[in-house]
Amino acid sequence: MRYRSQTDIVYVVLFHPEGEVRDYQPIVDLKSTSVGLGSAPHGFAREPYPILKPIWYCLHLPRNQLDSQFAGSYLINQSKGFDFCHELIPLPISMINEPSVLSYLGSMRTVFILHPDDAADQANTLRVLINGLFAPVPFSTLSTKSLVQHWEVLTSATHLVSPETSTSESEQPRSMPFVEDLDVGQSALSGLHMARWLNVEDENLDELFSTTEKAVDSTFVACQVAARLAKAHASGLSARDDNDADEAVDHKPHRVRVVFAAAGVPERYQRLAFGKTAQEVNKTEQLSLWGKLDAANEHRVIESAVIAMLVAHRSIAVGGIGFRVNDIADGSFKILSELEQHYTCGKPKPKVMWRLLKKLGQRVAEVLGPTGQRLARSSSSITAFTDFPIGLAILPGDTAPLSCRVPISQLPLTPLTRTLQQECANHSIVYLKKNLTVLIAECLEDGDRIKPISRGAWKMLKSNISGHPHVECDYVECSSSAQLNEALRQKDYSVLILSAHGAHVREANVAGLKIGEEISLGIDLQNIPALVLLSACHTAPRGVGTVSVADLLLRQGAVAVLGTLIPVDVRKNAILMMRLFVYILETMQGNYPFRSLDQVWHHVASSNAISEVLSSSHALSQWAGSVFEGRTVIEEFMLHRSKSRLRPGHIYEDTERLLEEIARERGCGEWFNAAMKSQGYFPESILYTMIGRPDRIVVNDPDIDSVV
Structure with a gap:
């Protein structure tokens, strides 16, 4: 079952495509590809450059009707965990007449259209077709002055009076300060939105959020206040008690949700994809200033601006702290590649693996810096925009990897165009409690020596979970992608367990699955369920920038994918998957306090x-x-x-x-x-990586139950 978070406002940003609009095609053979990948090293296409300024502008505007008022403990408690994001749709002008576009936009309550100055006619046509309320806004008119006007217009259109918010307060919509410096803004915008909710006086905000360090600290304080207010409401205090909540609620620091971004790809990938490294591409450094984005042409500046938008958008949505850490150097990828290779070549030596993990920890500690390490240690969860599995690292003072401390969701940065597109969307919540439908697809060939073990384990899993309420489990054997697609068409599955041999072809820099006699990168699969569990070897290696089936399944519609950096033992893997479903079922029944899949998986992997x-x-x-x-x-x-x-x-x-x-x-x-x-x-289980948005796969939530 899928439920959308309440956005109320959809921001449509029009842009001119160069030629025919094409769906993104993955890079499947880097040796034969050296052009057309966009910016180096993460691959941001040139066509959407003009949308960057309006997207940053939109992040300063309201997300929904809750932003039209000051939030007391009632609203803060109600918003917990629902991921209220800005819904942004970068739309090629050539697609404004597409039926699917018109159907979706026509169903939304408020659509705010921004457009290039020379596309006024097309923008107005779109407004008429969807019966839009507001006149489209040209890019050139965006300013701090227009921000105030647009806040007033949008908050009045979406205004809702909370049962615990006074009319006099809720009738005072106001904008928030505009952050010109994107480097500061990626850490400041979430805190500024929370400060507005908490009715912090405007004259204090510019100073509180004037630098990255101050923005991080101020946002942390805002998160603490919001957490105390939510706890106050949960304890029976109403909005009019908010002034007393600081005294009434325990002052023990609350853990916060953290959003990191760590750029960087292996040099091998850069040379294969672009013929040169990013260091050779970018000779100068520029500040990422909003007013200069139109003129930006340095790849590093463009990519930094996009990454800042990813961090700001996600941290605003989760009510957490966003922070761009230092780039991942090639040396860290080489250590990771050595770890992956050591596990692949014969029986791994535990002492060697622990030594490599500690070396990675030293490198990642430098990447995070003191602020990043402090945030990681105080976080309740981490979302990491990066091509590097930072959860592997053992930080100074620890003896276990970071992924044992806290749930980590990795969102690959490359290709950056696709990452921005995915992040801008409003992803539905997938709710498993009322409808857990599992397809186990066994793709090992008859005669394979491990197939009897694998088949026995999956049939045991099917038997164990099928008798539970709201749970269905089917088992099929597939010898081709066509057979697997046919099985996926039979039901609206929420989980796919795909059992196969991994196919890591280092020469072509790809990692796929062997389905029968075919090698699949996932792009030939359809009707992909929200959660895909890849029971196969090295389906998500990262050491040399491999194009992996795990990443490409996100493109095919998966919300979260569990893959592995290394080969896995069929028996240990089966036990781990059985433990995962035990805890999913126990959480569905209310026997554990977990809410979403990232929390369940973190418990399963760390307690292994x-x-x-x-x-x-x-x-x-x-x-x-x-x-x-x-x-x-x-x-x-x-x-x-x-x-x-x-x-x-x-x-x-x-x-x-x-x-x-x-x-x-x-x-x-x-x-x-x-x-x-x-x-x-x-610890083999830490070499499984969960990518995508497992936080959007909710296992049990009383608030969702109350409205279903």
């Missing part, structure tokens, strides 16, 4: 430490099932020892310590330490 330690040798696996005083080792650990004693940043170290404690009490402490020292283990 006990399994990875004990499965590192046959002797440890057998010891795990041994009984002492009526309890197995696993039962003792899970039900008693681990409660409140596992620190997220040290979850593997703490797991070892607690197991050693159990072993000593059972008289085998020295044996346990010897086994750990001789065998070692590696």
Whole structure:
């Protein structure tokens, strides 16, 4: 079941396409492609350059009717988790008569059209066709003065009086300060929107958000106030108690949602795609100033402006903090490639893998800097616009990867045109609680030595989940993409488990799936469900900038895709997938406090430490099932020892310590330490990466239940 967040306002930004409008085509062979990819290194097409100024302008305007008033605790509590974003549609002028465009825009309450100065006739035609309320706005008229006028017009059109907001307050719509510097604005705009909701005096805002450092700190404070007000309302305090909420609610710091952007691609990718590196393309540095965007032609400036818009848009939507960190250097990608290669070439050595993870941690710590590290440690979730899996990194002071600390959703930056298009859209919430429909597609060929193991695991999973309310699970075997497409047409599935061999062709720089005798990059698949779980080896490698099936499935309509950086063991993978569905079902039934898939997956992957330690040798696996005083080792650990004693940043170290404690009490402490020292283990589950928007796949939410 899918539900759209309430936007009320759709901003349509018209632009001139160069020639025939074509759908984005993925780069499937970098050796044969050196032109037409747009800017280096992330690939932003030249055609949409003119839309950047109006998009930044729109991010200063209201998102919906809630922005037409000052928000008390009632509205802040109601908005929690619903991702109120600016819905922005960059629209080629040649498509204004498309039936699907007219049908969608005609169904929206408020459509605000912005257009190039020479496209007034086409903009007015579109307005007439959709019965628009407002006259289209030429790009050249956008200014700080027009911002005030447009706030007044839009808030009056979408105005709704909250049951807990006084009429006198709600009839005072006002704009927010305009941020000319995009580098500052990507951290400031979310806080400025929250400050407006919280009715902060205008004269204080310019100083509070004047630099990136001040913007980050001020937004953090605004997040804390908003969290306290939401908690106050949940505790029974109404809007008129907001002034007292600061005293009535616990002052313990609340975790905040953080949006990072980390640019950078491997130099190998740059040379194959563009014939040169970004450093060679960009000889000068320019500031990303709104007034100069029309004249910008440096690739780095254009890409920085687009990335700033991604960060600002997402952080505004989630009510969090946006922050652009330093670029990922090629050396970090080389370490990642070494890690991926080490796991691919024979049996991996745990000590080597841990050493590489720590090296990555040092590099990522430099990328994040002190501010980024502080935000990462205080976050409730991280959305990362990057081509690098930052969740792998072990930060200074930690002994476990960052992904064990906090849910991380990775949104690949490349190609940047597609990323901006996807980010501007208002993605529906996919709600699993009332309708979880799963398709397990087994694509391994008959005669494959691992197919019996795989088939047995999937049939066990189907049996385990099929008896639950609101759950359906089908199992099919497919030997071609055509057969898989036929299976996907049978129902509106919410989850696809795609079991196949991975096909990582380093020479062509692609990573796909072997479906029968075919190699699929995903672009031949249709009716893709919201969640795709790729049960296959190295479907999302990142070390050399590979074009992967995981990334391309997002383009095909998936909301979130789970892939792997490395080859995976069929048995361990099956256990991990079964654990994932156990926790999804338990969350649906209200037995765990998780709301969305990113939280569920984070718990599954990080709590897999006990399994990875004990499965590192046959002797440890057998010891795990041994009984002492009526309890197995696993039962003792899970039900008693681990409660409140596992620190997220040290979850593997703490797991070892607690197991050693159990072993000593059972008289085998020295044996346990010897086994750990001789065998070692590696956290394979952290090399699974969740890309896309798993936060939009909601498993259980009482607020959604109340309106369904």
